[in-house]
Amino acid sequence: MLERVKIENLSKGNILAFGEFYKNELNNSSLEILSPLKEVAQALNKKLILLFLIGSLEDIKNLEEIKRSIADEVWFVINNELKDFKDDLYTEVLIQIVKSSQPYGLFFPATKIGMSLTPRVAGALKVGLCAHVNYLEVKDNQIVMSRPTYGENIIAKLVSKSSPVMATISLGAFNIKYGEKEPLMKEIIFPENFSWSSKLKIRNFIPSKKKPTKLSTAKVVVSGGRGLKNKETFQKLFELAEILGAEVGATRPVCYEGWVEEEKMIGVSGVTVKPKVYIGFGISGALQHTVGMENSEFIIAVNTDKEAPLVKMANLALIGDAKKILELLLKKLKN
Amino acid sequence: MEKIIVCIKGVPEPGSVKVDPKTHTLKRESMELILNPNDRSALEMAVRLKNEYNMEIVAISMGPPNVIPLLKHAYALGIDQMVLLSDRAFAGSDTLATSYVLAEAIKKLSPFSLILMGLKSIDGETAQVPSETASLLGIPSLTNVKSLFMEDNKWIAIREIKYGEEEVEVEGPLVCSVLPTAFDYIRPPSLKRLLEVKNKEPMVWQASDLNLDSQRLGLNGSPTQVVEVIEKKIETKGVILEGEPEELVEKLIEVLKEKRLIKN
Numbered sequence: 058m059l060e061r062v063k064i065e066n067l068s069k070g071n072i073l074a075f076g077e078f079y080k081n082e083l084n085n086s087s088l089e090i091l092s093p094l095k096e097v098a099q100a101l102n103k104k105l106i107l108l109f110l111i112g113s114l115e116d117i118k119n120l121e122e123i124k125r126s127i128a129d130e131v132w133f134v135i136n137n138e139l140k141d142f143k144d145d146l147y148t149e150v151l152i153q154i155v156k157s158s159q160p161y162g163l164f165f166p167a168t169k170i171g172m173s174l175t176p177r178v179a180g181a182l183k184v185g186l187c188a189h190v191n192y193l194e195v196k197d198n199q200i201v202m203s204r205p206t207y208g209e210n211i212i213a214k215l216v217s218k219s220s221p222v223m224a225t226i227s228l229g230a231f232n233i234k235y236g237e238k239e240p241l242m243k244e245i246i247f248p249e250n251f252s253w254s255s256k257l258k259i260r261n262f263i264p265s266k267k268k269p270t271k272l273s274t275a276k277v278v279v280s281g282g283r284g285l286k287n288k289e290t291f292q293k294l295f296e297l298a299e300i301l302g303a304e305v306g307a308t309r310p311v312c313y314e315g316w317v318e319e320e321k322m323i324g325v326s327g328v329t330v331k332p333k334v335y336i337g338f339g340i341s342g343a344l345q346h347t348v349g350m351e352n353s354e355f356i357i358a359v360n361t362d363k364e365a366p367l368v369k370m371a372n373l374a375l376i377g378d379a380k381k382i383l384e385l386l387l388k389k390l391k392n
Numbered sequence: 393m394e395k396i397i398v399c400i401k402g403v404p405e406p407g408s409v410k411v412d413p414k415t416h417t418l419k420r421e422s423m424e425l426i427l428n429p430n431d432r433s434a435l436e437m438a439v440r441l442k443n444e445y446n447m448e449i450v451a452i453s454m455g456p457p458n459v460i461p462l463l464k465h466a467y468a469l470g471i472d473q474m475v476l477l478s479d480r481a482f483a484g485s486d487t488l489a490t491s492y493v494l495a496e497a498i499k500k501l502s503p504f505s506l507i508l509m510g511l512k513s514i515d516g517e518t519a520q521v522p523s524e525t526a527s528l529l530g531i532p533s534l535t536n537v538k539s540l541f542m543e544d545n546k547w548i549a550i551r552e553i554k555y556g557e558e559e560v561e562v563e564g565p566l567v568c569s570v571l572p573t574a575f576d577y578i579r580p581p582s583l584k585r586l587l588e589v590k591n592k593e594p595m596v597w598q599a600s601d602l603n604l605d606s607q608r609l610g611l612n613g614s615p616t617q618v619v620e621v622i623e624k625k626i627e628t629k630g631v632i633l634e635g636e637p638e639e640l641v642e643k644l645i646e647v648l649k650e651k652r653l654i655k656n
């Protein structure tokens with residue numbers, strides 16, 4: 058069912074998106090990144106290709122999902138050695154594809170695997186790499202990538218002078234879109250003498266015991282920042298979450314302080330949330346945080362500072378002490 | 393003795409960031425620098441391996457001369473040699489240019505068995521430098537490593553990935569970025585070594601000491617370029633209420649009921 062294409066006959070000048078499989082399971086962020094890339098590809102009049110490195114086609118559980126993607130084509134490299142993620146071998150395979158198909162752009166989801174792999178590829182190709190991009194646009198026939206950066210509310214726009222343009226794209230920054238037309242599916246045939254060897258041997262795998270956080274899909278989020286002053290007060294958010302059927306989120310400094318695990322971090326370095334209601338206690342609303350929650354339907358901020366950015370962006374802001382308000386709220390709700 | 397190289401970065405104290413309005417890069421010379429907090433676990437891992445396998449540790453840092461106190465701090469934690477990579481030509485480097493300088497300095501320190509780095513810096517926060525440096529050196533790399541030991545002259549690493557933990561066997565040398573939460577206990581600096589390092593200075597290598605290609609350095613040698621920095625203006629969008637906590641909570645409860653999060 059797959060059209061077999063020799064690597065030297067691949068079409069050139071496309072936009073390639075890396076699709077992540079792990080233990081035959083598709084990582085959804087691979088489909089998310091197609092949404093902005095499709096627009097970029099259309100603006101530049103290029104084809105969008107979703108590229109997978111896999112052990113065997115039979116094992117893949119989400120083939121239907123892939124057939125519904127908005128990619129123009131899906132390319133597979135299939136070899137038993139690709140069953141496990143091996144940084145060095147994956148890099149070698151991608152380099153061969155880049156060399157023969159000379160893509161215009163090469164993009165990866167900013168997953169742990171993506172973040173391990175992409176810099177190796179960029180290093181080997183000696184090209185620039187933009188990290189954690191959350192907005193892409195085409196200006197003067199050039200891809201311009203945005204990422205939040207130092208300071209409160211500053212966005213940096215970057216371009217890459219080298220080719221292909223490479224970037225990792227933030228998780229949860231885009232919604233998955235589905236296409237009407239099934240993409241063409243191809244298998245890339247590597248030369249006989251290509252070495253599938255790696256210096257890494259995956260000896261053992263222990264699945265994560267931690268439950269995946271439900272934060273990113275939560276309908277209600279109660280979130281806390283430094284304005285809650287200490288871990289004890291922060292922990293009270295869990296009581297509120299229990300009552301409201303919410304998930305608890307946090308800003309980066311309080312995760313680093315150890316008030317709560319890093320999985321709860323909302324923002325560029327953490328999770329993106331889109332709840333119906335977001336309540337932030339003692340959160341200033343730095344851009345690095347707000348990019349992760351700005352699409353919430355209704356935002357409530359509790360802060361002593363009327364000028365805090367989150368207060369300004371909130372639908373409802375309460376000016377007052379976060380601890381007092383939280384405790385009083387809990388008292389009333391429990392009665 | 394086998395050698396471990398640890399790369400450490402000086403980062404601005406959070407809140408003290410100054411951005412050069414012209415180049416959009418950080419002005420590191422004029423800032424108070426602290427050790428990148430994530431590099432603490434890389435140093436701790438290095439010291440533990442040194443004690444276990446009788447190895448030698450070299451710490452290197454690329455940055456302005458005000459990272460010297462951070463190298464001395466690393467000495468007090470247990471590293472043996474300090475190398476500062478400092479040259480005006482390095483200023484404004486992106487991760488590719490940074491990794492190029494680090495890789496060339498590491499080559500000069502050959503042979504080595506292991507390179508440890510932090511998972512990511514808290515300023516640039518790209519997490520790209522470890523794998524990119526490994527790639528330029530042509531050696532394997534692993535990220536998010538939480539433990540590391542030797543077996544039959546091979547490195548065995550436990551790395552975290554989204555789905556769980558993998559035990560990976562690697563033929564060294566290799567680069568690992570260390571998980572910030574890898575250790576429950578991180579040792580404080582030793583008083584004896586703090587005194588000892590007072591009379592020591594790091595080796596300083598400039599571009600010319602490393603025979604670097606000037607086309608690949610600094611702002612001009614960096615393929616990623618910041619073209620624009622924009623400030624996001626926020627306009628007040630909703631209702632801002634001031635008053636006694638009692639009143640505010642009343643209003644909050646009203647809204648929560650409206651949103652059907654609590655029953656009437």
Ligand SMILES: Cc1cc2nc3c(=O)[nH]c(=O)nc-3n(C[C@H](O)[C@H](O)[C@H](O)COP(=O)(O)OP(=O)(O)OC[C@H]3O[C@@H](n4cnc5c(N)ncnc54)[C@H](O)[C@@H]3O)c2cc1C
Pocket residue numbers: 185186187188206207213215399400401402416417418428430431434452453454455485486487488490494508509510511512513514515516517518519520521522616618
């Ligand atoms: C607005 C803006 C946006 C930027 N965006 C990008 C971008 O998208 N892509 C890009 O390539 N560059 C970018 N940069 C440049 C990047 O921040 C610098 O290249 C930086 O020197 C290295 O990257 P990092 O701090 O992200 O390191 P990371 O890769 O996050 O650091 C990981 C580890 O590498 C080691 N390490 C890193 N730097 C050094 C050092 N100087 N000396 C010793 N060890 C070190 C440390 O162990 C550290 O813990 C940007 C800069 C600015 C100003």
Ligand SMILES: Cc1cc2nc3c(=O)[nH]c(=O)nc-3n(C[C@H](O)[C@H](O)[C@H](O)COP(=O)(O)OP(=O)(O)OC[C@H]3O[C@@H](n4cnc5c(N)ncnc54)[C@H](O)[C@@H]3O)c2cc1C
Pocket residue numbers: 206207208209281282283284285307308309310311322323324325326327338339340341342343344345346359360361362365377378379380514515516517
């Ligand atoms: C590269 C990089 C990446 C980052 N990534 C993230 C990220 O993913 N997520 C993230 O959240 N941050 C991130 N940050 C940090 C971000 O820039 C901010 O520093 C952080 O979001 C601020 O957290 P905060 O609101 O808890 O603290 P602060 O900014 O200190 O704000 C505390 C707020 O509480 C208010 N307050 C004080 N006392 C009270 C009181 N008694 N009652 C009520 N309110 C009170 C204050 O007025 C203030 O508005 C990143 C930073 C960098 C440089």
